[in-house]
Amino acid sequence: MSTIASSSSLMTNDYANDNITTVKFLIHYQQQATVIYLPHNLTLESFYNHLCSICHLTVTDPPSFTVKWLDEALDAITMSSQRELNTAIRLYTKNGDKELHIHVFPSRPEQAGLLCPGEDPLIYRRGARRWKKLYLINGHRYQAKRFSTTAACTVCNDRLWGLGRQGYKCLDCRVLVHKRCVKLLRIVCGITPIASSPYHPKIMDSNGRHASGSSITNGQQSMSNKKPNENQQQNGTIDKIGRHRPSGASVMNARDPMTKQKMSNICEPGPLKRAQGLADLGHSPMDDPHGTNSNYIDVGGDMHGSSSGSPTISLQDFELLKVIGRGSYAKVFLAEYRPRHSRNNPNNNQPPRLYAMKVIKKSIVNDDEDIDWIQCEKNVFEKATNHPFLVGLHSCFQTPSRLFFVIEFVTGGDLMYHMQRQRKLPESSARFYAAEITVALHFLHEHGVIYRDLKLDNVLLDADGHIKLTDYGMCKEGLDFKRDERTSTFCGTPNYLAPEMLRNHDYNFSVDWWALGVLMFEMMAGRSPFEIVGSAENPDLNTEDRLFQVILEQPIRIPRSLTVKAKNVLEGFLNKDPRSRLGCR
Incomplete structure (x- = not known):
């Protein structure tokens, strides 16, 4: 804590x-x-x-x-x-x-x-734990909370709502405040619970007047009596994203992008609290006790060709073919999309469509930070939909025990597989792949997302030989690169960690360009720029700490077999000073 x-x-x-x-x-x-x-x-x-x-x-x-x-x-x-x-x-x-x-x-x-x-x-080891935070201010022991029910800020009396943790709640006196209002509350915590005032929305007519007939004063905004997500949840389904929902960027901007995230083992909350948090992802985990009627989010776009009037998508619309990936928190299936309404239609001549289905057990979603992580991954999947070099989202739904992300299935395998077969790539091929990765990273950065997990395993090749980045579990969203906003979480794959992250400095999109330099080095040289770690006879020189020391202190030697242009690009991306690094200036 x-x-x-x-x-x-x-x-x-x-x-x-x-x-x-x-x-x-x-x-x-x-x-x-x-x-x-x-x-x-x-x-x-x-x-x-x-x-x-x-x-x-x-x-x-x-x-x-x-x-x-x-x-x-x-x-x-x-x-x-x-x-x-x-x-x-x-x-x-x-x-x-x-x-x-x-x-x-x-x-x-x-x-x-x-x-x-x-x-x-x-x-x-810094960053080895994720700490659950309390904020002790004026005697209050605040905890960042998400509010699934109607609540009002004690200071400004505006409503607390939205995705993510929108405000603070004192664990002793139970006062509720916005994050932006927490320093304005001068009431010292007296342990006695403070009755928070219910939120009463102002009801306006078409002329901008209150329902009682009084006109609005300047500076007030009209608000309807309808909850923001009232039109989204009907008959157990969720309507098109973006209809009455803030975009992913605006949701994350409501949270402090400079929040320090640490890793730790934390206690599992009660099932009701976790269910309320999962419901904020756009679902209701209490529906359908048999797991057959699951909620659905349609992200739109051309990928699946559905319309707002199409039937709800659930697990019954897919046939699971085989397991194609496993992780510590999820399992990935190859699934064939076979809509229920078209299975018995003799005029249906559409070929089967294959997707990758990522399944996450709700039992591992232990607290608000885990929910934020899943919400962030879903937001990035939505942003990536229909981008030529990013794996996008087809749909997502849930059962009482699991969350399902249905994403594009890329048939060509990953770069790690191809590098193991070819050992290294010609400069022309490396330049082609690096250019497409650069376009994908630039798209994410423009949308306030740091990728933070660029490596050979996460670069997929499609049937036409183009790349697609996948796995957004390490992403950080909600940052504005124009305002030089930064974060500080220690995460990623050790071989690709940037020096500024190892120094425990705040960082921004610079870490992605460093990782791209490491990946380009691997493609053209057929080895890691830090291959010396792991090959020593002395086991003390093969540790992770030794790897980090090499990344921080030792110069990177570019193979002489590479051209001058390739050498200049690698030196630009692998500059240990993020202020002078290629892509950051």
């Missing part, structure tokens, strides 16, 4: 921003991570008091707990003196780090230099 805390003396406009007088500490203790802003001239005694308060430890002399901080090399150093605290703060300021990482353990090691009981060196 991650908590963002600030003392009452620091509850100013700088509460979420670093300045020269405060230090941002990220304190890890057991399954909890707390962010707190403290003065830069902090004493060790005062720091220990803060740690005891946050971690619920007892203040003793000498301390019965152990405090460690991470230096530039991510080495854990014990902090037991004022000099060590000053050194940590000095390096934090000098390097311009986002936060100073502190790890607290409830006991002390048996001997100096040994690990503390329960200490695992792997916990110092």
Whole structure:
């Protein structure tokens, strides 16, 4: 659990921003991570008091707990003196780090230099967990929530609704606020539940007047008494996307694109809460207890040729042929689309249409962040529909136990398969594939999406020899490249991770262009630019940490067999400075 805390003396406009007088500490203790802003001239005694308060430890002399901080090399150093605290703060300021990482353990090691009981060196791997966040502001313990029922913000009294987590709810007093209004609420949490006022929409007539006859004042917007999704759900089906629903970009813009996402193991919520969250994806998981009547989303376009009056699509319209892929959270089937209404039609001469059907078990969708991840993947599938170089969505539906994405089936296999057979490609072929990948990435970037998982396995070839990118599970959406918005999640395939991600810096679309450089190197050289890792006799040199060190520090040697043009392109994409990287300027 991650908590963002600030003392009452620091509850100013700088509460979420670093300045020269405060230090941002990220304190890890057991399954909890707390962010707190403290003065830069902090004493060790005062720091220990803060740690005891946050971690619920007892203040003793000498301390019965152990405090460690991470230096530039991510080495854990014990902090037991004022000099060590000053050194940590000095390096934090000098390097311009986002936060100073502190790890607290409830006991002390048996001997100096040994690990503390329960200490695992792997916990110092940044991005290895996804932390569930609480925000401690004015005594409130806020949690980001999605609201499937009508609710109103305590500050502005506007409605809380939409996809994603639209606002905050205090776990103690149950006050509800927009994310944009959370700093405006000056009521200190008193634990006593605050009765949130129900939302009363203003009913207007055609002349812009209230139903009672009074006219609207300037600045007010007309609002109907109908819920935004009322026209979308009728008879257990969902109407065309985009009719009364914000686009994927606007939905994600409602969430803070700078939200720090960490990975962790989290507790599974109750089935009702998870069902409400899944319903926000555009479905109702409570329908059809036998799993035969599933809800449907039609994304439009030419792919399936359906119209708004076409029957609902469900699992009964497909014949599952075989399993073509497995993952840790999903299974992919080859499926033949055979609509029920046309099976017995003698005039139906349409050839069978094959699709890939991605099946996700709802039991793995544990919390709001997992739902956001699935929603993001679906949004990107929708954006990619009918793009020549991106795998698009045919339809999606669900049963009480599973979610189904029906997507294009690309018959030519992936680039990994072809590279294993041919070892390397001619420069002309690599240039052709790289050009189409560039067009696909540029399309995603223009729509605010970072792909973040470009690799040989995710580049498919169709029957005509053109590429299609697939697998949007790592995508991040809702970013505006014109405003240089960034994110910080540590994710992707190790061999393709960009240096700025390994340095734990905020990044934008630059990571995709680095991955394209690695992929082009593999296509033309027949090997990875970091092949030295994995081939050493010493097992200590074949670790993931060693790979990351090579990516960060060692220069990339371009094979002499490549032409000058190919060398220049690779050097441009594989520039370790994202500000000078090809595609980022």
